[in-house]
Amino acid sequence: KSVTTTAIPALHPSNATVEGNIFFEGTELTSLSQKQMRAYRGKKIGLIFQEPGRSFDPLQNIGSVFFETFRNSYPQMSREEADKKTIALLDEVGLPDPASRLKNFPHQFSGGQLQRISIALSLAQGCELLIADEPTTALDVTIQAQIVGLLANLRKSRKLSIIFISHNIDLVASLCDNIIVMYGGLIMEKGSSEDIMNHARHPYTQALLASSPRFGTHYSSQKLVAIPGRVTAPAHPEAGCPFAPRCQFAKEECRKMEFECYRSAFI
Template sequence: MSEMLRVENLKTYFDTRKGLVKAVDDISFSINKGEILGIVGESGAGKSITGFSLINLIDSPGEIVDGSILFNNRDLAHLSEDELSKIRGGEISMIFQDPQMSLNPVITIGKQLIETVLYHNPETSKQDAHKKSVEMLELVGMPAPEKRMASYPHQLSGGMKQRVVIAMALINSPKLLIADEPTTALDVTIQAQILFLMKKLTKEFGSSLILITHDIAVVAQMCDKIAVMYAGRIVEYGSNKDVLYNPKHPYTKGLIQCLPRLNEEKTRLYQIPGVMPSLLALPVGCYFSDRCPYADEECKVYPETITLEGRLVSCHKVK
């Protein structure tokens, strides 16, 4: 399998009035063709900023201060805005959590889809773009796609809107799709449909997908590889099987253990004490140390990342 994207030592910092916020701090990962990578973590872990950084959608005072994002022999971290805007929506597209916010409320979805095609392929005729849009809507399971082209976003339900957003993201056959909590706002039945479609289309088109989510059960269904983030850093990174079913980092273990399971009944759930620290007031040493049951003196220094049983993990206590 060939490599699609390689991120190395990426650092995205926000220079705020209260201090320097290291939202993404020295993370590295890669994704192959046809692969699905899951980035999991709680709010504030830096997973969305990681996604935004990949296509440089970082607003001031944020900035990619270091690292490289290698995609097709180009370093996206150092491309000009002009070049990036050709890539966004073309070779790389992104799906956001709230479909309502991703669509223009005063333009029909058909026009928005056609616009996406024409922006990246100016030589295409309007008829062809229209035809392609209808095909795409059909592919994502939109009933009566031809008729729906004339609908405005508010005339569609949340699930249907998210289908339009996915159709729009896939219409230029991107090589990489970044989906940031694509199903969090949806019902479970719709979530299952959308996830199924995304997985199927990724495998069929041989593209790659980065799925950003807080839902570990979703990651279990979807992903080949998983990166667990905590306070701006990746604490465990490896294959689905290794990370979810044989977790090593105490945070990963905690996240999995604290889920209410469908097949077992417990009177009390396992709980990770405390909350994720503010990025402005991180503990000394390992960021997880103040919530970790195994923390001791050794954890006053941030742990090196080591390779252990096929995955990368940053913890003094696993050897």
């Protein structure tokens, strides 16, 4: 999932092989040079990562990070102008007393605060598409809910398109209109959030939903469902459906037939 979305702003390593096409507002991105892509990174496509503490330079205070970002788009911008814009952005994402935090360094913020700063930084150049790569993974459930709520509000207020990557299918459904379920680097099923959550067709999607804990359940009365077996290795794919070795409904043809033909029933 992360590898796929990293290819959108062309942040994959130079030795990576990219196949297919990526269109953004009618422009085919994979054909652009690195210089041409700079017109899209940040300005049209923003990206936030799953571990905010590792996304910042520990020797650079937050005000300097934003100043550097603004100067990419507006080379003539003064530090005073940048600080005003930074305070407005940090206030928008709910960071308390932002004016007094510009000289603080990353280690002086909590994980949730750093993720809010990451979101503000991704919005600094007015992006239209925000890629959120597991932005709640390192946060506790209370802060998770706050970050998801923040993204939902920004989607409405800024009319953002958001690609939200997560292993938590319930979290995805609470934020997204459509869901793509991937396994082994391949798409298993896709559809509206309502259809996926209430009428899942692929056995992997059904297993994901069954393994999600439900409010009110307790380990002493109900055992948590787990998906048996090991995750497939995308670098060494086998014929057929990659989920077949772990699937309780798998038949012999699931392991032999061409996967493109197999998944046409679900996509």
